[in-house]
Amino acid sequence: MEELELAIKELKELLPGLKILENEPMSAHCSFKTGGPARAVAVPSDVFSLTRICSVMKKHKIFPMALGNGTNFLFPDEGLPDMLFISTEKLQKIFLNEDGTIYAESGVSLSRLSGFAQQNGLKGLEFASGIPGTVGGGIWMNAGAYGGEMKDAVQSVVYYFYPDQGLYEQLGKDCQFGYRTSFFQNNPAIILSAVFALDKDEPEAIASRMREINEKRREKQPLDLPSAGSAFKRPEGHYAAALIEECGLKGYRNGNAQVSDKHAGFVVNLGGATSKDVYDLMMHVRNEVYAQKQVELHPEIIILPPDYKLTDTSPAAPKNVAFTNGDYEKTAGGTGTSAAKEENQ
Numbered sequence: 001m002e003e004l005e006l007a008i009k010e011l012k013e014l015l016p017g018l019k020i021l022e023n024e025p026m027s028a029h030c031s032f033k034t035g036g037p038a039r040a041v042a043v044p045s046d047v048f049s050l051t052r053i054c055s056v057m058k059k060h061k062i063f064p065m066a067l068g069n070g071t072n073f074l075f076p077d078e079g080l081p082d083m084l085f086i087s088t089e090k091l092q093k094i095f096l097n098e099d100g101t102i103y104a105e106s107g108v109s110l111s112r113l114s115g116f117a118q119q120n121g122l123k124g125l126e127f128a129s130g131i132p133g134t135v136g137g138g139i140w141m142n143a144g145a146y147g148g149e150m151k152d153a154v155q156s157v158v159y160y161f162y163p164d165q166g167l168y169e170q171l172g173k174d175c176q177f178g179y180r181t182s183f184f185q186n187n188p189a190i191i192l193s194a195v196f197a198l199d200k201d202e203p204e205a206i207a208s209r210m211r212e213i214n215e216k217r218r219e220k221q222p223l224d225l226p227s228a229g230s231a232f233k234r235p236e237g238h239y240a241a242a243l244i245e246e247c248g249l250k251g252y253r254n255g256n257a258q259v260s261d262k263h264a265g266f267v268v269n270l271g272g273a274t275s276k277d278v279y280d281l282m283m284h285v286r287n288e289v290y291a292q293k294q295v296e297l298h299p300e301i302i303i304l305p306p307d308y309k310l311t312d313t314s315p316a317a318p319k320n321v322a323f324t325n326g327d328y329e330k331t332a333g334g335t336g337t338s339a340a341k342e343e344n345q
C-alpha cells in the first residue's frame with residue numbers, strides 16, 4: 001500500500017472521530033469553484049488533533065498542505081490523488097487577551113477578525129474586513145488591501161514545524177513579511193494561531209472606515225462571480241490591471257474563464273469554467289503582456305499542477321510550479337514588487 005493510503009488508514013484508527021473527506025472535489029473548497037478531487041481533506045476539530053494528524057503524516061514522510069478558505073488557490077481539474085489537505089475550518093477560537101491584544105486561531109475568517117477588533121474598539125484591521133481568507137491564509141500570504149497588510153497587525157504566530165514536529169512561537173517582526181510573502185512560504189509549517197496588537201479607536205469610526213473600504217470593493221471588484229482576487233502580483237513600477245487593460249485584454253475570454261470586464265486584475269469563472277480555462281487564460285495574459293509591454297506578470301494565486309505532492313524532501317511550500325511555458329523560460333511565482341501597495345483596490 002502506498003504511504004498516503006497507510007497514513008489515512010492509521011489516521012482513521014488513531015483518531016476515529018476525525019472528519020476525513022475522501023476523494024473530495026476541491027471545487028467545493030475554493031472560491032474559483034474549479035478543481036478535481038484530492039485524495040483527502042482532513043478537518044481536525046482542534047489544534048491538538050491537527051498536530052496529531054501532522055505527526056502521522058510525518059511518519060509516512062508526507063507533508064500535508066494547509067487549506068484555509070481556498071480563496072487563493074487554483075486546483076487542477078485532474079485532481080490531486082497524492083495530496084492530503086488539512087482544513088482549518090474548525091479552528092475558530094477568538095478572544096481578547098487581558099493586555100488588549102486579540103488571540104485568533106488560524107481558521108478564523110479575516111472578516112470575523114476585523115469585526116471582532118472593531119467591536120472591541122481596536123483599529124488596524126479595517127483593510128482585512130473584505131478579504132475572504134482566514135487568519136492562516138492571510139498570514140501565509142501577508143494579505144493586504146487599501147494600505148494595510150497583515151504584517152502591521154501581527155504580534156506573534158504559533159505554528160507547527162514539520163521537520164522537527166515542534167510548536168514554535170515567532171514574533172511578527174521575525175516572520176519575514178514582504179509583498180504577498182512571509183516566512184511560512186519558505187518553511188514547511190502550519191499556522192495554528194496568531195496574536196494581533198492593535199491601537200484603540202472609537203468603534204463607530206472604525207466601522208465607518210470598514211464600510212468605506214467595502215463600498216470601494218463592491219464598486220470596483222466583480223464580487224458576484226467566483227474568482228481568487230487579483231490573479232497576478234503587482235509588477236515593479238506597474239499595475240497588473242492597467243497593463244492587462246492596455247493590452248486590450250479586459251473582458252478577454254477563454255472557455256468560461258474571463259478577464260473581468262469590471263476589474264482587469266481579476267480572472268472570473270463565468271459558470272462552469274475549468275481550472276484549465278483559468279490557467280490557459282492566465283498564460284495568455286502573461287504572454288501577451290510580455291509581448292506588448294516587456295513586463296513579466298507573476299501569479300498571486302497558488303496554482304497546483306496535477307499529481308502534485310509534498311514529501312519530506314519537497315520544497316517547503318507550494319510554489320507556482322505549474323506556471324511555466326516555452327515562450328520564455330522564467331518561472332513565475334517569484335517575488336513581485338516590494339512595494340506594499342496592492343491592486344485589489
Ligand SMILES: Cc1cc2nc3c(=O)[nH]c(=O)nc-3n(C[C@H](O)[C@H](O)[C@H](O)COP(=O)(O)OP(=O)(O)OC[C@H]3O[C@@H](n4cnc5c(N)ncnc54)[C@H](O)[C@@H]3O)c2cc1C
Nearest residue numbers: 068069070071072133134136137138143144145191229344
Ligand atoms: C473576491 C476576492 C478578493 C480578494 N481580495 C484580496 C485582497 O484585497 N488582498 C489580498 O491580499 N488578497 C485578496 N484575495 C486573495 C485571498 O483572499 C487572500 O490571499 C487570503 O489571504 C487567502 O486566505 P485563505 O484562507 O483563503 O487561504 P487559502 O487560499 O486556503 O491558502 C492560500 C495559501 O495559504 C496556505 N495556508 C492557508 N492556511 C494556512 C495555515 N493555517 N498554515 C499554513 N499555511 C496556510 C495554503 O497552504 C496556501 O498555500 C481575494 C480573494 C478573493 C476571492
